Amino acid sequence: MEPTISPAAAAHALAEIQTRRDQAVTATLVPAWYWPAVGALMVAFTAAVESERPWLVTVGSIAYALGLTAVVLRVALRHRAQVRNRLLGVRGVAAIAGYVLCLVALGLVTGFTAESAGLGWPATVGAATTAGAMTATGQPLMRYLRAVMTARPVGGGR
Amino acid sequence: MSTARFDELIHAPTRLSLVSLLAATEWAEFRYLREQLGLSDSALSKQLATLEQAGYVEVRKSFVGKRPRTSVQLSRDGRRAFDGHVAALQQIVAQAGASVLP
Numbered sequence: 001m002e003p004t005i006s007p008a009a010a011a012h013a014l015a016e017i018q019t020r021r022d023q024a025v026t027a028t029l030v031p032a033w034y035w036p037a038v039g040a041l042m043v044a045f046t047a048a049v050e051s052e053r054p055w056l057v058t059v060g061s062i063a064y065a066l067g068l069t070a071v072v073l074r075v076a077l078r079h080r081a082q083v084r085n086r087l088l089g090v091r092g093v094a095a096i097a098g099y100v101l102c103l104v105a106l107g108l109v110t111g112f113t114a115e116s117a118g119l120g121w122p123a124t125v126g127a128a129t130t131a132g133a134m135t136a137t138g139q140p141l142m143r144y145l146r147a148v149m150t151a152r153p154v155g156g157g158r
Numbered sequence: 159m160s161t162a163r164f165d166e167l168i169h170a171p172t173r174l175s176l177v178s179l180l181a182a183t184e185w186a187e188f189r190y191l192r193e194q195l196g197l198s199d200s201a202l203s204k205q206l207a208t209l210e211q212a213g214y215v216e217v218r219k220s221f222v223g224k225r226p227r228t229s230v231q232l233s234r235d236g237r238r239a240f241d242g243h244v245a246a247l248q249q250i251v252a253q254a255g256a257s258v259l260p
Binding site: 013080 | 240
């Protein structure tokens with residue numbers, strides 16, 4: 001049976017489909033507070049280890065484990081839908097992998113540079129730089145991933 | 159590309175929104191769908207029952223701790239029907255001479 005809807009109604013339905021997909025993608029992105037929270041935990045943990053005081057290393061390690069668990073659980077429990085993996089595509093996965101590699105490289109380069117320059121607490125300097133970069137670029141990364149996912153054609157199209 | 163097939167069951171306004179949300183997700187919680195669509199529990203249950211009867215969605219009930227959790231996902235048939243419906247809509251618009259690409 002042929003459908004009896006007008007092209008305008010069909011276009012309206014397609015716009016609704018697109019809107020709902022954007023809604024689903026937006027709802028599953030990592031919130032803005034996640035990046036500074038993980039960054040702060042990372043800096044505190046590195047500083048505790050670098051202090052070389054056993055009690056501080058112990059307290060720092062436990063606080064880091066508990067803090068990270070709390071942050072991840074908060075994000076995981078907030079997620080009440082899992083966006084379709086296929087929407088991320090090769091570009092999205094490559095962006096995430098590239099982002100992580102850049103952060104690791106930044107932390108290492110800054111840390112070793114600080115050490116060779118004779119600065120105190122070089123690892124903490126490296127972690128703080130990485131944390132700052134995460135805080136500054138976490139949301140732009142989310143915006144990029146959102147753009148990648150919502151740019152894919154709706155339906156079965158590739 | 160999917161075979162174009164207009165689906166009356168999916169095209170009903172509330173169900174179109176519901177299936178579109180599900181098509182963008184691997185799974186979604188009942189509560190999430192209710193909030194995103196602005197429906198009451200009973201209205202959403204009714205729509206899900208219709209889609210479930212058609213074999214378009216799978217509804218799973220589980221517990222997280224002591225709290226019950228209902229999650230919904232589009233079945234393979236549901237996804238195929240949705241893709242076919244989108245292709246049919248795109249065909250209708252394309253035949254009218256307008257571009258349907260986002």
